[in-house]
Amino acid sequence: MPFKNTVQNLFIFFSQKFTVSSNKIDAKLTELKKQNLKLSLKLSEYQDLAQENQKLKKALNFKTDKALELIGGEIISFDPSSWRRVVAINIGEKNGLSEGLYAVDEGGWLVGKITLVKKNYSRLVFITDPDFRMPVFVGDSSFGFLQGGLGQIKVLYIESNDSVKKGDKVWFRTPVSAMPIYIGEIRNVKKTSDSLFQDIDVKLYSEDTVFRKIFVIK
Amino acid sequence: MPYNNIFSSAEKVFNMKERYIRIILIYFILLLVDLVKPFGYSLNVEFLFLGIVSVFLIYPYFPALAWGGIFGYFKDAVSGGGVPLNLIEFFCLFMVIRFALHKLNRKFAKVLLISVILIVHIIMHSLYVDMFSFGGALIFFIQSIVIFFPLNYLLRKWMKISPVGYI
Numbered sequence: 001m002p003f004k005n006t007v008q009n010l011f012i013f014f015s016q017k018f019t020v021s022s023n024k025i026d027a028k029l030t031e032l033k034k035q036n037l038k039l040s041l042k043l044s045e046y047q048d049l050a051q052e053n054q055k056l057k058k059a060l061n062f063k064t065d066k067a068l069e070l071i072g073g074e075i076i077s078f079d080p081s082s083w084r085r086v087v088a089i090n091i092g093e094k095n096g097l098s099e100g101l102y103a104v105d106e107g108g109w110l111v112g113k114i115t116l117v118k119k120n121y122s123r124l125v126f127i128t129d130p131d132f133r134m135p136v137f138v139g140d141s142s143f144g145f146l147q148g149g150l151g152q153i154k155v156l157y158i159e160s161n162d163s164v165k166k167g168d169k170v171w172f173r174t175p176v177s178a179m180p181i182y183i184g185e186i187r188n189v190k191k192t193s194d195s196l197f198q199d200i201d202v203k204l205y206s207e208d209t210v211f212r213k214i215f216v217i218k
Numbered sequence: 219m220p221y222n223n224i225f226s227s228a229e230k231v232f233n234m235k236e237r238y239i240r241i242i243l244i245y246f247i248l249l250l251v252d253l254v255k256p257f258g259y260s261l262n263v264e265f266l267f268l269g270i271v272s273v274f275l276i277y278p279y280f281p282a283l284a285w286g287g288i289f290g291y292f293k294d295a296v297s298g299g300g301v302p303l304n305l306i307e308f309f310c311l312f313m314v315i316r317f318a319l320h321k322l323n324r325k326f327a328k329v330l331l332i333s334v335i336l337i338v339h340i341i342m343h344s345l346y347v348d349m350f351s352f353g354g355a356l357i358f359f360i361q362s363i364v365i366f367f368p369l370n371y372l373l374r375k376w377m378k379i380s381p382v383g384y385i
Contacts, residue, residue: 080252080293082262082358083343128259130349151351 015206055098063218069176069218070104071095085112086127089214091191092120096218102174102181103214109206110172110183111214124214127153127183127204136183138200139168146170146183146202153202160198170202174217182215238281240377244269245289253296263361265369266293270308271335272370274315274329276377282310283291303346311335336362 007096073091091097101114103124113134116123124134125148132148142162144155158164166189172182182205190199248269255261270286290304297304318331336359342351 077253077296078255079297080249080264081265081297081343082264082354083347083349085259085299086297130347149349149351150354 012208070215071218072213072215073103073122075124075212075214083130085129085132085148085150086115087124087126088121089124089152089216090121091216092118092122094119097122097216101218102172103216104181105206105215106213107206108181109204110181111167111206127206134172136170136172137180138162138164138170138186142168144200153204155186155200155202158196158198158200160196162198164189164198164200176218234281237277237377238285239275241273241282242285244273244376245285246301247300249289249292252293261361263365265365267304267339268362268366268369269373271311271315271332271375272366273375274312275370276320276374278312278316283309286312301346303342307339307342308378332363332366333359 052084070143071091073089073095077088079086080119088168089103097114097117099114099117102110102198103112103114105111110127112124112126112129112132114122115125127148128150129148130150132146134146136144136146138144138158142164144158146158147154155170164186166186166187170185172183173180184202184204184206184212186200187203188201192199245266248265251265265287270282270289273282274286287305287307290308291302293304294302314335315331318328322328322331340355340358344355
């Protein structure tokens with residue numbers, strides 16, 4: 001046959017080409033399978049580590065922190081005086097409340113403290129009430145006394161040499177949890193040479209004037 | 219004829235009783251509004267106080283004072299304070315208003331009377347809570363003045379009292 005050799009050579013040439021490509025694909029496939037196996041093994045390892053981490057966290061949390069228990073309530077009436085910020089809420093002794101518990105709003109910001117508890121209702125004094133007082137932390141290292149008021153909320157007894165500045169957070173911790181509860185931030189700081197303490201104004205985070213739902217931290 | 223006198227007397231008694239009932243109802247509704255505060259603290263007004271002042275100006279007689287005193291006592295009881303400040307204040311207010319109404323003839327003078335009453339109320343309560351906030355006091359004053367006059371007008375219409383001689 002004429003051109004037989006040529007045809008054969010061409011055929012072999014192309015066959016080689018195809019054969020080489022198939023080997024490459026196989027090699028690639030093998031490589032990918034190997035990597036996949038390695039990743040599967042890693043995933044198992046990570047899952048084990050995650051479980052171990054959870055166990056350790058649980059053990060640690062049990063010693064230093066308990067989960068916060070929140071009791072939801074609604075405001076049922078307000079003090080009729082414009083100079084007081086005291087409300088009655090629809091939860092009381094039967095819900096497990098006691099005097100001295102703190103209440104937060106839906107955003108988690110402190111709004112006030114329970115001062116009177118009856119069977120079915122309680123009295124809550126807001127931070128903006130002139131009679132509201134509580135110890136607070138300011139920033140990372142300072143400690144003072146929050147004084148409520150209608151127009152201005154102040155932190156008292158921060159010494160002149162304490163380094164507090166505008167924007168520092170005002171917060172506190174409940175007895176049952178290490179988690180900070182935020183109240184506001186410093187709006188203004190005044191230092192005078194003839195005073196032992198700084199004059200600090202606070203801007204509250206919870207300034208909603210029409211909210212009705214609160215949560216008491218137990 | 220004697221029957222006409224009896225009927226006119228009975229009618230007067232009936233009208234007076236109706237007026238007293240209206241006064242009680244007004245005070246009760248205004249106290250409820252103060253307790254419920256439908257606008258929260260964005261509306262810094264004492265509706266019961268404004269209502270009592272308004273009724274004293276419209277009808278400066280003993281029944282208004284008596285019921286004003288009773289509702290002032292309710293307000294003090296709900297507030298939980300030790301001193302019956304509102305009860306005392308409403309009695310004093312009544313005396314001042316009765317005295318002033320005899321002396322003041324012009325409408326402008328009566329508007330001034332309302333302003334003075336509000337300022338004295340602000341001072342008394344600020345001293346009682348031992349805290350004065352200028353911004354809060356100003357908002358209270360302005361909002362109270364804005365609400366007082368429509369409230370006074372409505373109460374006068376509802377109590378069916380002629381505006382002659384009163385605000």
